[in-house]
Amino acid sequence: MDSELIFKALADPSRRQLLDLLYNRDGQSLSELEAELPMSRFGVMKHLRLLEEAGLITTEKIGREKHHYLNPIPIQFVYDRWVSKFARPFTSQLTELKYRLEHEMSETRSHRYQIYIQAAPEQIWQALTDGDISPNYYFGTRVESSFEPGAPYSCKFADGSVLIKGEIIASEPPHRLVQTFLPQWEEAARALPASRVTWLIEAAGPGSKVTLLHEELPNDPYVEGFADGWSRILSSLKTYMETGAVLKISD
Incomplete structure (x- = not known):
């Protein structure tokens, strides 16, 4: 698991917004996510690809559309590796995101x-x-x-x-x-x-x-x-x- 890819993915505000959108409602399609961001379909696809490469989301083909799901494992990996080693201010946002992802997962049926x-x-x-x-x-x-x-x-x-x-x-x-x-x-x-x-x-x-x-x-x-x-x-x-x-x- 590449921590550099994970940090890179989390560094961009548009990618964090995509994670927030999936936090609010998991399993959305590209069209649904595209409608929420002020950028082209290609731009959204690029950000989703980087999130998937970092392992922060997974995808599943349902019919003709690909649906996107949060994957909390990379957040857990980075949290366990870094939080205990460095000062809390450096990792406070990461810790908050970890909690939010886990909390969101608990509110879905799967x-x-x-x-x-x-x-x-x-x-x-x-x-x-x-x-x-x-x-x-x-x-x-x-x-x-x-x-x-x-x-x-x-x-x-x-x-x-x-x-x-x-x-x-x-x-x-x-x-x-x-x-x-x-x-x-x-x-x-x-x-x-x-x-x-x-x-x-x-x-x-x-x-x-x-x-x-x-x-x-x-x-x-x-x-x-x-x-x-x-x-x-x-x-x-x-x-x-x-x-x-x-x-x-x-x-």
Whole structure:
């Protein structure tokens, strides 16, 4: 993940305005975004391309139009790498943007994340389904399941307490895994209804593009922290797959 690209993308006021527009309403098309900026369609396309190159947005083709979505992972990456090292005034705007992106994601019915990892799809699939590997990136929990459709799964700490549980909906190794999501870490989490998590893994050059969709989330303030949690899991997964090291993330 290139921090220079991220800082460059955030430095331009028009690109920050595009992020604000997606903050207010995620999944907009080029035509919708173009209508809000005082520049040509080509100019908006150029800014969107730079945001996508920095990983700050992702896109999906729906019909004839391409829709644009916020991706909080690069913000998390820069926040974790730099905030604890430098003075708060230098990073105050970045910290505010990180909060706003995470807060926005909590108010939508679905969260979307995307990251590139220098590992084959088969290796990433193994990391998602192997209980000996998952503690290295999934908050120290061990995943347990047969990963057959209809099978239960859980993510457990070493003391046996459960972080997440649910059911496997679809399993298509090494490219697609769909599961229900029932948080268990405290009473307020257990009160939430089941949501759905989809992992999509595509070969991309020498590595893979990993897309995570968290859908059917309730419109509840409690889910505000989920965006931060997934960003940390995906950043930790990338670090472990590429270096073999466990990512140390400060709160």
